[in-house]
Amino acid sequence: MNLKSFRIDNLQYCNWSKEIFQINNQAKLDAIHVTIAYHEDFNEVEKNINIWNKYFKEFKDLIFHGKTYKDIEKAHKEKKTAVFFGFQNCSPIGNNIGLVEEIHKLGIVFMQLTYNNQSLLATGCYEENDSGVTRMGKEVIKEMNKLGVVVDMSHSAEKSTLDAIKISSKPIAITHANPSFWFEAKRNKSNEILKALAESGGMIGLSLYPHHLKDKSNCTLESFCEMVAKTSDLIGIKHIGIGSDLCIGHPDSVVDWMRNGKWTKTKDYGEGSSSDVSFPKQPIWFEDARGFKNLEDGLKKVGFKESEVNDILGNNWYNFYRGINS
């Protein structure tokens, strides 16, 4: 197997359409990890999966449901994109640990222990205080480890994330976030987390979502790639991938729903503000997955070798997927 050129975007949440699947195909993405739950319960997730099953049927020349790393190889060979499912919250399992097995059967590969708020499992990064992984959280991590559902702490708070790294017997992932040393944001991660993550064999997917970028929508490709280089110096190149957090084509009502779910009657603006309620504008060099080509060029410019660029843009994630069920 030629490992040189896998391309993986390990987080997208777009307003799915043939056009977007075509763009991902043009970008040569062998795999994407897509969000199918933010606040949904188990029944609502099943409905979302039904919608995906329709996409898989309708756009079978472009995509198929990815379940293991072998599907990444298959996609590469067939010039399609394998679509892996994940949750950005643990709402689908509610207070029932038995549902971890059920979501695994549905093909869920990643589950965040929290979105922005406190969950039954851990604390989200928007809470004032962080009590870490809870009693139920410890039990659920054990179950996820056993079944091969990856713990994702992208939206979790500091102590909770460090706890999860420690408690999980398998490497965890931060599928979409950036280092705080580059841009201080609630969603970005401390050096302590990044180091502990790498030491335990985990992966971070660097994000192209403007609220996680230095200078937001005006972030330059050069600045982003320099950040990648510094992150690589800090934790080693093998733990770095891309999780673009692309949210293409959604109306603003969707970002409003992502932030507010059903948990509040007072409007929450998340990473935005009352004067800035919209999805932010992508930087011009990453308006969609075709920006992977710009990343390729940019990473080479800051000194990465071709094999290293391939590691960052897909091969590291591919290796992580290989380890999930080992």
Add this chain to the structure above:
Amino acid sequence: MNLKSFRIDNLQYCNWSKEIFQINNQAKLDAIHVTIAYHEDFNEVEKNINIWNKYFKEFKDLIFHGKTYKDIEKAHKEKKTAVFFGFQNCSPIGNNIGLVEEIHKLGIVFMQLTYNNQSLLATGCYEENDSGVTRMGKEVIKEMNKLGVVVDMSHSAEKSTLDAIKISSKPIAITHANPSFWFEAKRNKSNEILKALAESGGMIGLSLYPHHLKDKSNCTLESFCEMVAKTSDLIGIKHIGIGSDLCIGHPDSVVDWMRNGKWTKTKDYGEGSSSDVSFPKQPIWFEDARGFKNLEDGLKKVGFKESEVNDILGNNWYNFYRGINS
């Protein structure tokens, strides 16, 4: 209205039967607050209410559904027991603040923000760390205050309880617990909590559940009544009532379910242990609600006047119910 002699037990969770309703009647209980959810979701609560509606029909000479303080007066007059509904957890509202209004419509008067574990609203007393009332918790308390659903922190951790007292614009309740100064247990409450509770107009229902009692099942009536006197000295008599936590007639599978719900695959023993999995044996002077007579005598013996005994055994809770919708 003669206020002298209301008798209220503000927490019971029995294996309900005609016999138990008769015992409560013999004990002259004008009102009981009963638990109708530990881990249930909204649909399961509706089923539990259907069961209660059958009880109300079948045993209409003994009980009826209590909704406001006027039902306590009615029960007193008709020599029946008004049954008020409460939850020991917030599981029935899940992640949906809109359900607070729905549970209020169903006649729920009390809702604990947590059982023993972390919830979406606050931290339970069995968690290692306590992050206090969460973002959703703040919103839900506001909603409960607006509608007249009482915040109950009986099973919550220290900071969460202090937070709830501060955040709630209405007095809160600790329907069933004892002071830690008398017996140090995870479920009992610090002086700081008790004082803050009283200062804000809240109520504590002192518990007769052996795991909350000094010397557990061997606790003496005298020791219990001396504790009441000390609590009264500490926070004032007007904030003290009874919440016996009587769990009569259940098989041990019920306490196992209360402790484990569906959150863990590893057995949790809660206040018990692996060698002590059963419901504990009640002290001989409080085997059921007829023990209120013993409390009456015991409280007089430690120096309380008759009017004060009546305050503790029911009138204080009656006054609290009067304030709920004011």
